[in-house]
Amino acid sequence: MGDAATQPGSGHDPVSRPSHYTRGKIEVLDFIEDQKLAYHLGNVIKYVCRASYKGREIEDLRKARFYLDRHIALREAESAERESIEGPSGL
Numbered sequence: 001m002g003d004a005a006t007q008p009g010s011g012h013d014p015v016s017r018p019s020h021y022t023r024g025k026i027e028v029l030d031f032i033e034d035q036k037l038a039y040h041l042g043n044v045i046k047y048v049c050r051a052s053y054k055g056r057e058i059e060d061l062r063k064a065r066f067y068l069d070r071h072i073a074l075r076e077a078e079s080a081e082r083e084s085i086e087g088p089s090g091l
Contacts, residue, residue: 023053040071
């Protein structure tokens with residue numbers, strides 16, 4: 001599957017295996033896909049994992065918070081919409 005640059009252990013490639021995502025035993029993208037994380041949550045993981053390694057830690061942590069806040073807002077809106085249709089849960 002894929003060329004040598006996409007295979008585990010093949011080293012750094014700025015597009016398919018950037019070094020700030022390939023530390024440790026599992027690549028960040030592989031974890032996000034394995035867990036089937038939604039777009040916003042995948043970005044939270046991505047930015048948190050790379051924050052200390054790309055030279056812009058606070059900026060990346062703010063990006064992670066931005067995506068987490070967006071995900072929470074969407075979930076709250078979905079919940080409010082569901083309750084307006086179905087009534088409060090637990091009753």
